[in-house]
Amino acid sequence: MPRPSFPKTIFEFHQWFPNEESCLKFLIQSRWPDGFVCPRCGNNDYYWISTRKLLRCKKCSYDASVTAGTVMHRSKMPLKLWFYAAYLVTTHTPGMSALQFQRQVGLSSYQTAFTMLHKLRAGMVRSGRDRISGTVEIDETYVGGERPGPTGRGALGKVIVAGAVDTRGKYANRVRLQVIPDVSGKTLTSFVKNNVIEGSVVKTDDWRGYSGLESAGYRHIVSPDLIHIHRVFSNMKTWLLGTHHGVSKQHLQAYLNEYTYRFNRRKTPMAGFQTVLGLAKERLGPTYKGLYGVAKGRKAWIHPTNPVERIISELTR
């Protein structure tokens, strides 16, 4: 059997997922599209223990969790709520604030809504995602200073965001956005190296921080008009303010990830349904404590980027 498709309309969603059992079946089919194989003994027969969301091997009694590696693992929330959140997050074009989501599904806790959305956002970044190529516009911009997030934590000071977008003729194709600590040559060159394939044509303004790109293996063009990346920056800022009413510096990278995800999949948004649930591959999401543990001396959740980018984002927190 092929991996299941994704619901394309809200009508389809409710038809496909009327209850918990239908969600469980969908999970099983997504995890084992060719039928269950026991990871311990290779046997194909199982008992379905739906109350514990697991399949027990009939031969060796191994318990295979249906939600392991997904954002739903160890969550007390119903699967249907997760599925609905994933549907809303992927199809609602501008995305959704935690407050909107909380109201839509009638959650009593803002924290729960906030954490669920962040977990789904974590699913929006593929680790080791590929680099863009061709003709690429690069620039950096300052974000923030407008107003604090909904919980009043950490009003956003100015944060620097580097951006890259490859173009296909008149059109922007794919975008990469990254919080960076400064606009030095070292930082900007490493941003380009992490996101753009060597040999590409890179267009930037005449800032000296970009002067090392030629020797880093790129065909560097200083251009007075960088319309595509400027449009990306402008739309991204409108989106941050309009949908999320500004965000804290600590979580900016997560929202940049979400924006990137939406931008790069703008033609088929619902195709991300399985991806954000974490069904595509193993992925762990943050806990609320992890997201806001810094103040209490805990190790904070770091919004996923690639390893070098992660170091940079750690420096900026």
Ligand SMILES: [Zn+2]
């Ligand atoms: Zn077995």
